[in-house]
Each structure stands twice: as structure tokens, then as C-alpha cells.
Amino acid sequence: MKNNIIYLLAFLTVCCGTIFNSKAQIIPHPLELEYGSGEMVLESDLVIIASSEVQNEAEYLADFLEKGFGRKAAIRPIGEGLKLVLENNLIEKLGVEGYRLRVQGDGITIEAATPTGIFYGVQTFKQLLPVTFEQGSESQTITIPYVEITDKPRFQWRAFMLDESRHFMGGMEVKKLLDQMALLKMNTFHWHLTDDQGWRIEIKKYPMLTAKGAKRKDTQMEYRSEKRYGESHEGFYTQEEIKEIISYAQERHITIVPEIEMPGHAMAAIAGYPWLGALGTTETVPEIFGKMPDSFNISDPKVVGFLKDVLDEVISLFPGEAIHIGGDEVNYESWIKSDEIQAFMAKENLKSPVDLQIYFTNQISNYLENAGKRMMGWNEIMGDDIHEEREESQDAVEQKLASSSIVHFWKGDLSLIQKAVEGGYQVVNSNHWDTYLDYTYERLPLSKSYAFNPIPDDLEEKYHKNILGTGTQMWTEWTPNVEALEKQIFPRLIAYAEVGWTALENKNYERFLKALQEYKQRLKLTGISFYESL
Structure with missing residues (x-):
């Protein structure tokens, strides 16, 4: 079990104190969206894994998570956690603003060819969380669905x-x-x-x-x-x-x-x-x-x-x-x-x-x-x-x-x-x-x-x-x-x-x-x- 993310079976998410966003309503609607059969519980000691090229996006995400959990997420270059990954070879498929977001049993990954794509992946991740998150939910367990999203804009x-x-x-x-x-x-x-x-x-x-x-x-x-x-x-x-x-x-x-x-x-x-x-x-x-x-x-x-x-x-x-x-x-x-x-x-x-x-x-x-x-x-x-x-x-x-x-x-x-x-x-x-x-x-x-x-x-x-x-x-x-x-x-x-x-x-x-x-x-x-x- 990872020290920053707890994985639970679906039936455990009904426990007292859990906020669960089973089918997030994402706007604007992504190009491809597929929900999995499980879900993930986030804890306040969530760590962000990001290289120096996406420090701005990592800091932005850390500030957002602090609003909900009451503590700022650590940002590390390597390790386990929510990963922001630059993949240059995605430029042909996703362009400069596209991204891929995965919430699966082995963790959360946002990958893109550019920091802009990473940033837009973060925006979608925010909408996976309950609408009340930014008002402070540190006393509650936050649960999000397994999902895989591949996305890019229609217009520049x-x-x-x-x-x-x-x-x-x-x-x-x-x-x-x-x-x-x-x-x-x-x-x-x-x-x-x-x-x-x-x-x-x-x-x-x-x-x-x-x-x-x-x-x-x-x-x-x-x-x-x-x-x-x-x-x-x-x-x-x-x-x-x-x-x-x-x-x-x-x-x-x-x-x-x-x-x-x-x-x-x-x-x-x-x-x-x-x-x-x-x-x-x-x-x-x-x-x-x-x-x-x-x-x-x-x-x-x-x-x-x-x-x-x-x-x-x-x-x-x-x-x-x-x-x-x-x-x-x-x-x-x-x-x-x-x-x-x-x-x-x-x-x-x-x-x-x-x-x-x-x-x-x-x-x-x-x-x-x-x-x-x-x-x-x-x-x-x-x-x-x-x-x-x-x-x-x-x-x-x-x-x-x-x-x-x-x-x-x-x-x-x-x-x-x-x-x-x-x-x-x-x-x-x-x-x-x-x-x-x-x-x-x-x-x-x-x-x-x-x-x-x-x-x-x-x-x-x-x-x-x-x-x-x-x-x-x-x-x-x-x-x-x-x-x-x-x-x-x-x-x-x-x-x-x-x-x-x-x-x-x-x-x-x-x-x-x-x-x-x-x-x-x-x-x-x-x-x-x-x-x-x-």
C-alpha cells in the first residue's frame, strides 16, 4: 500500500465521512473518456511527482490541494504519488494543449507533450473531485473514480x-x-x-x-x-x-x-x-x-x-x-x-x-x-x-x-x-x-x-x-x-x-x-x- 494513496474496493466507499464523485461532470467534455470499475481514495499526504519543467503546474496543483486538505502537498522529482509527466512523443497525437489523465489501481498520472497540456490535465483532475473540496474537506475522505481520459481542443x-x-x-x-x-x-x-x-x-x-x-x-x-x-x-x-x-x-x-x-x-x-x-x-x-x-x-x-x-x-x-x-x-x-x-x-x-x-x-x-x-x-x-x-x-x-x-x-x-x-x-x-x-x-x-x-x-x-x-x-x-x-x-x-x-x-x-x-x-x-x- 502506497504511503500517500489508499486503494479501496468499491463497496468500502460508502463508509461514513467519504465524499465520492462517482461520475464526474467534466466541462468542457473530453475527447475520450472511459470509466473503470473501481475507485481511489485520496489522503492529505498526497505527494506530487514532477520534473523541474512543470514546477509551475505542480505548485498550482499543490495550492489547490492545500485548500481541501489543509496542508500543502510535497513536490518531488521522483517517487510515488500523483505524477505529472512530460512525454514529447505525445505532441503528434495530442498537440500542444492535449493531455492524458489516468486514475487507476497503480496511481494517478497526467501526461502531455507540454506544460500547457499538463495544466489542462490538472483542470480536469480538479473536476473529478467534489465541488466542495476547495472549501476544506480535510476531515473527510475524498474518493474519485477510476478513469482514463485522452483529450485535446477542437480550436486553438x-x-x-x-x-x-x-x-x-x-x-x-x-x-x-x-x-x-x-x-x-x-x-x-x-x-x-x-x-x-x-x-x-x-x-x-x-x-x-x-x-x-x-x-x-x-x-x-x-x-x-x-x-x-x-x-x-x-x-x-x-x-x-x-x-x-x-x-x-x-x-x-x-x-x-x-x-x-x-x-x-x-x-x-x-x-x-x-x-x-x-x-x-x-x-x-x-x-x-x-x-x-x-x-x-x-x-x-x-x-x-x-x-x-x-x-x-x-x-x-x-x-x-x-x-x-x-x-x-x-x-x-x-x-x-x-x-x-x-x-x-x-x-x-x-x-x-x-x-x-x-x-x-x-x-x-x-x-x-x-x-x-x-x-x-x-x-x-x-x-x-x-x-x-x-x-x-x-x-x-x-x-x-x-x-x-x-x-x-x-x-x-x-x-x-x-x-x-x-x-x-x-x-x-x-x-x-x-x-x-x-x-x-x-x-x-x-x-x-x-x-x-x-x-x-x-x-x-x-x-x-x-x-x-x-x-x-x-x-x-x-x-x-x-x-x-x-x-x-x-x-x-x-x-x-x-x-x-x-x-x-x-x-x-x-x-x-x-x-x-x-x-x-x-x-x-x-x-x-x-x-x-x-
């Missing part, structure tokens, strides 16, 4: 976006959300940090971006309403705070993709530095939501230089490959009415404001590429009239988007995805009808969230590889506090975890609903609010 891009421009939520809430993303095996946190209603990231070269751009005097309460809260709203992250959150995310194998909006959704920045704007009249941060009148004056080399300066500091902070520049809902009226911008367009032979935007976007794309990054933007960056605002005669766009760009599809006919992938672009599909968490549950019910397929039904198979994955977006115009925010996110975020990870043929909504009931208990115990009328 599994994202959640939080808009903190409209309402600033703060680092504590961001970390709570990152913890949930980790458990759900979501690997990309898309952080919307700038917009018309607030600039939330410290840029040392331009302090007025936060000194003035991070504050607004009041906030619109309802759509197309004059109602206001009657109080100011403000907040931003220092660069040190951002570094700390990036480190927290990295420990959970989550990449943060910052979004710095340009050339539209720019009025908070323009309020700090009015010379940035095309109108020349913007001096305050808007308190209403919607499509705003001012945009960056991108015909001015000084403004383009400002944006590159901002990106320099963003690049130095965020180690991930992608930088999101937004690019959506640009109001062209200020450009059309500007003699300076019209003269610039004539000089550069740019036939329309759309061409001007693509011309500018390619400047930024090239700048980021030279810095070892890739530009990402909402699908307006391709020049398509997704809002159906133009006359047919205005739709002949001559400029072509840089080929290295990642197209983030959110709106328009699905044929635009076909157009993008045929053009060689990689696409993240976040079709708003299917993924926008600010929508009501009547408009976007849980069943529709779960049913979403990032690959359109009629997309030719040869282009499937160009669909990187999906993201779900939490826009915060109408969620002024954490409770309101969380009720819009949960439980739909849990459904999107399966959209991104689980093989299409393995999805089953009835099974998911059963597993969701257990997950809701986890949310309650963690103090996370969720929409209950489901």
Missing part, C-alpha cells in the same frame, strides 16, 4: 473578451474571471482597454490619457435614454498592475490580447489630447454610448506617431503575439468634412474613407509586424460595408488589408468569412448573434450559445484550418457593477468553453445541462453570481 483560439472601457471592474474581478477561464480551458483573454467612454491603461509618455481620459462625469443608464446615474465613473490600470495580471494569466496558460481602439472609438483619448481628433472640438469623455462623432485624425503624421508611441508601450507590456486594434464602427463624417483629411486622401490617391482606414490599418499592421506582433481587428478592417450604410457607388474599395492580419468576424453576412479565408486570412469567428454576452437571455439563450459552430456550415473543408477559433464578448455599457456583469457572463461562458474545446461530434446539450448543475454549485461556492432562470 478560445477567448473571452471583457470590455472595461465602459465600466471599469478592477483587478480582483479580472482574476476571478481568469480563474474560471483556466478551469474551462479557455486560453485567450481579450482585454478591451480603450474606447470612447474611458481609457484604462497607463501610457507613461501620455499621462493625460488616464488623468483625463479615464474619467467621465456621468453615465447613461439605458439605451437611447436621458437617464443618468448622477455620479462620475473612473478607473485605470497602472503598468505595474497590468504586469501583475499578465503574470497571473501566464501561470494559468492564458494569453492576454489587449485591444487599443483605432482609428474610431477614440474620444476618451481625444479628450486627453484634443489635437488627436478630426473634429477639433472634443474635450470631454462621453457619458453616452453608441457610435460617437469623432475619430483620430490619421492624416496627421503626429497623430500616427502618437498611436505608434502608445503601441510601443503596449508591446513592451504584453508578451502575446496578437495586438487587437478594434477598427470597428468608425464614423467617417468627421473625415469627410475635414479639408486636411480630404487633401491627404487626394495626395495619397485614396478614393474613399474606407480606403483611408485600410491604408492606416496597414501602416499599423506593418509597424506591429516589425515588432514581432500580429495585428488583429474587427472585420470592418477588410473594408466591407457590414452596417449597410453606403451607397452602391461607394462600395468599390481599392485598398487591400495586409495579409498577416487576423480578421475578427463579428457582423455581416457569413459569406464574408468565406471571402476572408479565400483571401488567405485567418479568422476568429465571434458572430454577434451567437456570442455577445451583453445580449439578453431571451435574445441569446443558453441553448443558442451552446449550439454555436465557429465553422459555418457551408465553408469548404480546405478552409477550416483558417478558422482559428472563437471568442465571446462581454460589452459593459449596461452592466455597471460586478453582480450585473457576472449574471450576463454566467452560465453562458461555460457553454462557450465546450464550443471552443469539445469535438463537434461529442457535444450533447442534455449532457451539458446535467454537468452545468454541478458547475453552478462551484460558482455559488466561489461567490460568483449567475443567471438562474434556466
Whole structure:
């Protein structure tokens, strides 16, 4: 009998004080799952066996076990215990994020080709344990079933976006959300940090971006309403705070993709530095939501230089490959009415404001590429009239988007995805009808969230590889506090975890609903609010 794990026959698990999770409800559902005929009892002296290459994952697991057992598990390079094993030859079968988890008579083993795979195996192991484990079960015996799981994700891009421009939520809430993303095996946190209603990231070269751009005097309460809260709203992250959150995310194998909006959704920045704007009249941060009148004056080399300066500091902070520049809902009226911008367009032979935007976007794309990054933007960056605002005669766009760009599809006919992938672009599909968490549950019910397929039904198979994955977006115009925010996110975020990870043929909504009931208990115990009328 091992000194750290006691093996019992099945009939002994009914003894007093034993907590037994006979058929764990794992979300997202694994690729292959097979239960054995026995079960294992864990004791508080469980030892983790791990090499130096997976010390981060071993420490993470030890911290988790300490919450339940009241003592931190020892981590040793060799011996008997819960084994975290790197096997390079698994890369072909499981990729960089896949893992194999075995709970059998000879012990517990999590093996993968990379530390990321080991980490995701740990997340599944956590869900084998009772939902109450983290609240402290050291006085009870923990029993888990024999099981063998082989698992890997369907898509490489599994994202959640939080808009903190409209309402600033703060680092504590961001970390709570990152913890949930980790458990759900979501690997990309898309952080919307700038917009018309607030600039939330410290840029040392331009302090007025936060000194003035991070504050607004009041906030619109309802759509197309004059109602206001009657109080100011403000907040931003220092660069040190951002570094700390990036480190927290990295420990959970989550990449943060910052979004710095340009050339539209720019009025908070323009309020700090009015010379940035095309109108020349913007001096305050808007308190209403919607499509705003001012945009960056991108015909001015000084403004383009400002944006590159901002990106320099963003690049130095965020180690991930992608930088999101937004690019959506640009109001062209200020450009059309500007003699300076019209003269610039004539000089550069740019036939329309759309061409001007693509011309500018390619400047930024090239700048980021030279810095070892890739530009990402909402699908307006391709020049398509997704809002159906133009006359047919205005739709002949001559400029072509840089080929290295990642197209983030959110709106328009699905044929635009076909157009993008045929053009060689990689696409993240976040079709708003299917993924926008600010929508009501009547408009976007849980069943529709779960049913979403990032690959359109009629997309030719040869282009499937160009669909990187999906993201779900939490826009915060109408969620002024954490409770309101969380009720819009949960439980739909849990459904999107399966959209991104689980093989299409393995999805089953009835099974998911059963597993969701257990997950809701986890949310309650963690103090996370969720929409209950489901």
C-alpha cells in the first residue's frame, strides 16, 4: 500500500465521512473518456511527482490541494504519488494543449507533450473531485473514480473578451474571471482597454490619457435614454498592475490580447489630447454610448506617431503575439468634412474613407509586424460595408488589408468569412448573434450559445484550418457593477468553453445541462453570481 494513496474496493466507499464523485461532470467534455470499475481514495499526504519543467503546474496543483486538505502537498522529482509527466512523443497525437489523465489501481498520472497540456490535465483532475473540496474537506475522505481520459481542443483560439472601457471592474474581478477561464480551458483573454467612454491603461509618455481620459462625469443608464446615474465613473490600470495580471494569466496558460481602439472609438483619448481628433472640438469623455462623432485624425503624421508611441508601450507590456486594434464602427463624417483629411486622401490617391482606414490599418499592421506582433481587428478592417450604410457607388474599395492580419468576424453576412479565408486570412469567428454576452437571455439563450459552430456550415473543408477559433464578448455599457456583469457572463461562458474545446461530434446539450448543475454549485461556492432562470 502506497504511503500517500489508499486503494479501496468499491463497496468500502460508502463508509461514513467519504465524499465520492462517482461520475464526474467534466466541462468542457473530453475527447475520450472511459470509466473503470473501481475507485481511489485520496489522503492529505498526497505527494506530487514532477520534473523541474512543470514546477509551475505542480505548485498550482499543490495550492489547490492545500485548500481541501489543509496542508500543502510535497513536490518531488521522483517517487510515488500523483505524477505529472512530460512525454514529447505525445505532441503528434495530442498537440500542444492535449493531455492524458489516468486514475487507476497503480496511481494517478497526467501526461502531455507540454506544460500547457499538463495544466489542462490538472483542470480536469480538479473536476473529478467534489465541488466542495476547495472549501476544506480535510476531515473527510475524498474518493474519485477510476478513469482514463485522452483529450485535446477542437480550436486553438478560445477567448473571452471583457470590455472595461465602459465600466471599469478592477483587478480582483479580472482574476476571478481568469480563474474560471483556466478551469474551462479557455486560453485567450481579450482585454478591451480603450474606447470612447474611458481609457484604462497607463501610457507613461501620455499621462493625460488616464488623468483625463479615464474619467467621465456621468453615465447613461439605458439605451437611447436621458437617464443618468448622477455620479462620475473612473478607473485605470497602472503598468505595474497590468504586469501583475499578465503574470497571473501566464501561470494559468492564458494569453492576454489587449485591444487599443483605432482609428474610431477614440474620444476618451481625444479628450486627453484634443489635437488627436478630426473634429477639433472634443474635450470631454462621453457619458453616452453608441457610435460617437469623432475619430483620430490619421492624416496627421503626429497623430500616427502618437498611436505608434502608445503601441510601443503596449508591446513592451504584453508578451502575446496578437495586438487587437478594434477598427470597428468608425464614423467617417468627421473625415469627410475635414479639408486636411480630404487633401491627404487626394495626395495619397485614396478614393474613399474606407480606403483611408485600410491604408492606416496597414501602416499599423506593418509597424506591429516589425515588432514581432500580429495585428488583429474587427472585420470592418477588410473594408466591407457590414452596417449597410453606403451607397452602391461607394462600395468599390481599392485598398487591400495586409495579409498577416487576423480578421475578427463579428457582423455581416457569413459569406464574408468565406471571402476572408479565400483571401488567405485567418479568422476568429465571434458572430454577434451567437456570442455577445451583453445580449439578453431571451435574445441569446443558453441553448443558442451552446449550439454555436465557429465553422459555418457551408465553408469548404480546405478552409477550416483558417478558422482559428472563437471568442465571446462581454460589452459593459449596461452592466455597471460586478453582480450585473457576472449574471450576463454566467452560465453562458461555460457553454462557450465546450464550443471552443469539445469535438463537434461529442457535444450533447442534455449532457451539458446535467454537468452545468454541478458547475453552478462551484460558482455559488466561489461567490460568483449567475443567471438562474434556466
